[in-house]
Structures are given as C-alpha cells and as structure tokens.
Amino acid sequence: MSEKPIRVLVAKPGLDGHDRGAKIIARALRDAGMEVIYSGLRQSPEQIVNAALQEDVHCIGLSILSGAHNVILPRITDLLREKKLDDVLVVAGGIIPDQDIPKLKAGGISEIFLPGTSTQTIIKYIEENCGAASD
Amino acid sequence: MSRTPTGQTRLKQSKRRWEEETLAPSWKRFPPRLPEFTSISGHPIQPLYGPDDLEDFNPEQELGFPGEPPYTRGIHPSMYRGRLWTMRQFSGFGTAQDTNRRFLYLLQQGQTGLSVAFDLPTLMGLDSDHPTASGEIGKCGVAVDTLADMEVLFRDIDLETISTSMTINCPAAVIWAMFLAHAEKSGFSWAKLRGTLQNDILKEYIAQKEWIYPPHPSMRLVTDTIAFATRNVPQWNSVSISGYHIREAGSTALQELAFTLRDGIEYVEAAVRAGLEVDEFAPRLSFFFNAHNDFFEEIAKYRAARKVWCRVMKERFGCRDPRSSMLRFHAQTAGCSLTAQQPHNNIVRTAIQALAAILGGTQSLHTNSMDETYALPTEQAATIALRSQQILATESEVANTVDPLAGSYFVEKLTLELEKGCWDYFEKIDAMGGMVAAIERCYPQKEILDAAYGYQQAVERGEKVIVGVNRFVVDEEQPIDTLAIESGVADKQLDSLHRVKASRDGTAVRRSLAELRRAAATDENLMPFLLSCVKAYATLGEVCEEMKQVFGTYQEPVF
Structure with a gap:
C-alpha cells in the first residue's frame, strides 16, 4: 500500500509567540505519519496562503492565541478562495470564545479545536476530512 | 535531623521492617493505584519520606532562619506577619x-x-x-x-x-x-x-518568543536599563527574571527553576561586564515564577530558588550586600493549567496554586480568572480571582507563621532534589558557553518542547489527569459570559x-x-x-x- 501521506501546513498567524500548541500538534501529526510544514511565528495571511500553495498541502492548521482571530482567520479563508485553494481543509485552534465560532466556520474554517482537545482527536479529524490525500 | 551513622542505620533498619511487616500486607488489600507515582513534572515520588531521606541534612546550613542566608525559609524575618504579599x-x-x-x-x-x-x-x-x-x-x-x-x-x-x-x-x-x-x-x-x-529578553528567546533584535543588542538594552535604574530610579526592579513563560511553554518545574536562575546569572554577568558593581544593581533584580498544580513541587521550587540564588550570588559573584543574594519573586498561577471545559473548576485550581505560592513565600501574587481560556477576564471573574487571594490571606490563617512546611521530610527532600537538578543544568549550560550560546543552539527550547510533548502524551494516555478534559467529562457544557x-x-x-x-x-x-x-x-x-x-x-x-x-x-x- 503506497498511500500518499497527508501534507499539513501548521501555521501561526497573529502577533503572539505562544507556539507550544502549534509545535505539539506539528510533532503529533508527524508521529501519525503526516508530512508537516511548520510556518514559524507571526505569518501574515498572504504568507500562509502562499506557503500552502507552494507546499501543495491538503490541510492548514492555524494556531492563534492573540484574540485577533475574527480579523485574521477570515482573511486567510478569503485568500484561499481567491487562489482557488477551496479544497484545502482549514482547521484552527487557540483562545477562541464560543460566540465567535459559528461565524468563523461559516467563513470556511472546518473545525475549531479549543484548549484541552487531544492530539488524537485532531489527527482523526484531519484523516477523516482530507479526502484529497489518497488521490 | 543530622544523625550519627548508627542512628541512620537504625532508621533504615526500622523503615525496612515497616515496609515488610506493615506496608507489604496492605498492598494486598489496596494495590498501588498507579504503576508509578510522579510529580506533574514527571519527577518520581516515593510512598513515604522520613528522616532517612535527609541524611547529612544540616538544618542550620540548609535552612537557616528567615531573613538570613541561605533564605530557604524566606527573605523577610517575619514574612507575612509583618506585611502580606502584594496582591x-x-x-x-x-x-x-x-x-x-x-x-x-x-x-x-x-x-x-x-x-x-x-x-x-x-x-x-x-x-x-x-x-x-x-x-x-x-x-x-x-x-x-x-x-x-x-x-x-x-x-x-x-x-x-x-x-x-x-x-x-x-x-x-x-x-x-x-x-x-x-x-x-x-x-x-x-x-x-x-x-x-519585566525586561527579560532571554526567556523570550527561550519561551514566549516576542523579540525584535538579536540577543547581543537586546542584552545591551537590558544592561542599559539596569545601569540607569541603579543611578536614577533606585527603588525600581529593572529586570523581572521570569520562569513563568518557560513553564507555560511546557517546561518541568526543574527546567523553570534552572533556566530562570541561569538567565539571572547571564544578566549579572552582562551588567558586570558593562562596568557595574554587583552590589550596586543585584538588590534590584527580581524574579517571577509560575504557580502550577503540583502543590509540594511548587513550594519546594520556590525554596530551592532562594537557596540556589543565594549561593550563586555569594560564590559566583562575590556579593557583599545581603540584599544582593536575596531572591525576591512574584508568582502567577498557571494559565496553561486552566481548562475551557467546566471553566468554574478553574477557580479551585487557581486557589490551590495560589496557596502553594504563599506557602513558598512569594512577595506578590497574581491569581488568574476562571474565564481566561476564552478571553480576557470579565470584571466578575477578575474580582473572584482577587477575592481568592483575600480569603487565603485572611480566613485560612496560613499567613500566621513563616515557612510552615519547613521540616517536612517530603518538602525538604524535594527542595534538595530540585536544587541538585538546578546545579546540573547550570553545569551543562556553562559548558555551552552560557545562556545566550545555549539559546543560539536551541538547547532550552528543545528541552522544553520535549517536556511539553511528553506531558501531552501522558494526558492523552490518561496517566496524568485533567478534570473535565480526560476524566469527569460532561457532554453538555454550560456556556459562560466572556469579555x-x-x-x-x-x-x-x-x-x-x-x-x-x-x-x-x-x-x-x-x-x-x-x-x-x-x-x-x-x-x-x-x-x-x-x-x-x-x-x-x-x-x-x-x-x-x-x-x-x-x-x-x-x-x-x-x-
């Protein structure tokens, strides 16, 4: 069986430097057999979308703890649509209040993982929702 | 507590007897709940601590008196009897x-x-x-x-x-x-x-990752502020050497302690190189530690921190002013311990953490609000957090006596173990050429990431419990108001x-x-x-x- 591994961009938009979550997720996804590209800190929406395009990823995992999610996340999903990358699965995690979640999801974020989510839950979600990977 | 060899031998013999005759049969009725017991940092914890764990322990040297070197028991002679910590x-x-x-x-x-x-x-x-x-x-x-x-x-x-x-x-x-x-x-x-x-750029490279300039010019800005404070704003704490963020990034208690104090050493060295006398500025260096869930480990961490810093300042830097060797610190309860699930439980976590900081002799304290995994706190949540400190300060009566856990075999043993671990880390970092050099090769960053990943895995295997997250979970969460x-x-x-x-x-x-x-x-x-x-x-x-x-x-x- 030579299934193509799922390629994931783990990215940190926003100005905060709290990368514990992003780095743990990156390592866990790698341990689960995915190919992971970590963006580094403080990436603009443009940088993230360009990296997704260049790296030809199936999934983008966004980690944001700064409170700027309502501004930054929609900008990323808009840019993805513009670049015709709608088929890329976008998930997010961080400090995000419940009341902001419906709007973010309507904008194109497939799932939002709050603090306390296990890495196994995230791995399973990505595996189940990255149809593109086995193409 | 220091005993003659024969006394020690007798203690060990009688402990062995107790283990065989009394403890062993009890395991048959109640086998150990866990294959191994460890602190939240993964440090092994024994079933019982006794005088045999403190062999060669000289209370006069290891503890001294409050307000006197090595300050294990606190930096003020009367601690909270004179003045409570700053809330x-x-x-x-x-x-x-x-x-x-x-x-x-x-x-x-x-x-x-x-x-x-x-x-x-x-x-x-x-x-x-x-x-x-x-x-x-x-x-x-x-x-x-x-x-x-x-x-x-x-x-x-x-x-x-x-x-x-x-x-x-x-x-x-x-x-x-x-x-x-x-x-x-x-x-x-x-x-x-x-x-x-706060002005602590080293822990930014290590943990919180908010930087502009490379380490060397950044260190120059720090020494400039230290020098300026020394001459012009003499009551100002020019740097708050912070373990808080190191811990939040996922370090163990020992890594928090060791990396923070080693950062302190780096600042003192830089200021001395810039031409300042140790005793001119060292009294105005302060520290900032995390107060996490593992109650005894945290208390031991604060006590070990004072003791190690005292020795560092005297032996490594030859300070003469006693205030140079006193480690004063602020504590904040652990943000990373708060859960989004059943957020009211965070009030309890915070209270326990705050108690550890108080029993560990903090000079000031911030208690987190229960809603901080969602947003900045509401006024109500922030008020409960402050009230928690006020209840501890007034109703619990814990502030009546100084360093109440001194002499606990367990706490003293943990304090000694953390101290030893700290010297071992210093040796490694010194061998790399100091903290800036260690940062440049990502040594502390990697150590912390490994610890954070190890803890996450332990939680996911259920070996470490987080109430509401991997045990005692509810399906329907009650939403709370957020700011x-x-x-x-x-x-x-x-x-x-x-x-x-x-x-x-x-x-x-x-x-x-x-x-x-x-x-x-x-x-x-x-x-x-x-x-x-x-x-x-x-x-x-x-x-x-x-x-x-x-x-x-x-x-x-x-x-």
Missing part, C-alpha cells in the same frame, strides 16, 4: 482610558499594586497603525503608542504610593522611558518610584495616534531619533536618548524601528 492582578485591555478605569476599580477593591498588560503590537514594538497590528489593537492588553497614552493610562494614580509592574520585554526600555517621562511631568520623584519592568473588546477600540486608538502625530513638533522628533540612532552605534547608555525621543512624542514603533536600523532583527533558528 497584584495583571490587567489591561482596550485603550489607555479603558485600562485606567479598570486600574481605579481594582485599587478601590483592595488591590495593592498595579500590573500592566500591553497589547501585542505594543509588546512587539509596533504602532497601532502598522499593517500587522490589524485585529490585535487593545485585544490582549492595552495599546500604548506614545507618551500621550501613558499619561492617560496612569491618570489619577499616585505613582509614589502605588507600585507598578509592567510586562514588556523587547521594547521595555522605550516603554519605561515613557513611564519615567510621565512620572517626571506629573511631579513624581524618580527616587520614590517603585515598580518592576468582548468593543469593536470601536482600534478606531479610537488609531484616531488618538494620528492626533498625536499631527500635533507634535516634527523637527524635535526627527532630531531625537537621529541622536538615538547615533548613540545606538556606540556603547553609550541609551536611556537618556530614549527619554528624549518619547518626550518629543516619537511613537514606540518609530523608536524601535530606529534601533532596528543599527541592531538588525532576530530570526529564530529552526529546531
């Missing part, structure tokens, strides 16, 4: 006006010191009108662009009686210059100002920034910035130049950018 709640959001209102409210509720949280653009040395500031203005703290904001932030606050802590790092020197300029304009004497500048930063904040802030820029003397700004740039290329102390810039209402972003032209920027190595 210092970290707070800031929105515009300077919003935060000023919260400050006045907290002071009215009995808070005894201020602690400013800045928003991320400010923390990164960026103005509110910088493109990357969009969405971040006033979100996780207060926005400060110019001296005008500082003036509003501290309106109606007597800076000679209220001490102020400012959590700011890479642009700390600039923000401090704004604070000093405001104090001067308001007629407060610099000599009477009391407060703390929303009103959407007008960014516009208000941008407006006031533009007004300042339009009304200031452009020539004076340009002249002061040019002077700063010239001085940055020499080894002159930059504080007077920064003061001139901010007094001319140069913005934070302009000042930081000017120095960037000389210092360059930092790129984190990939690891």
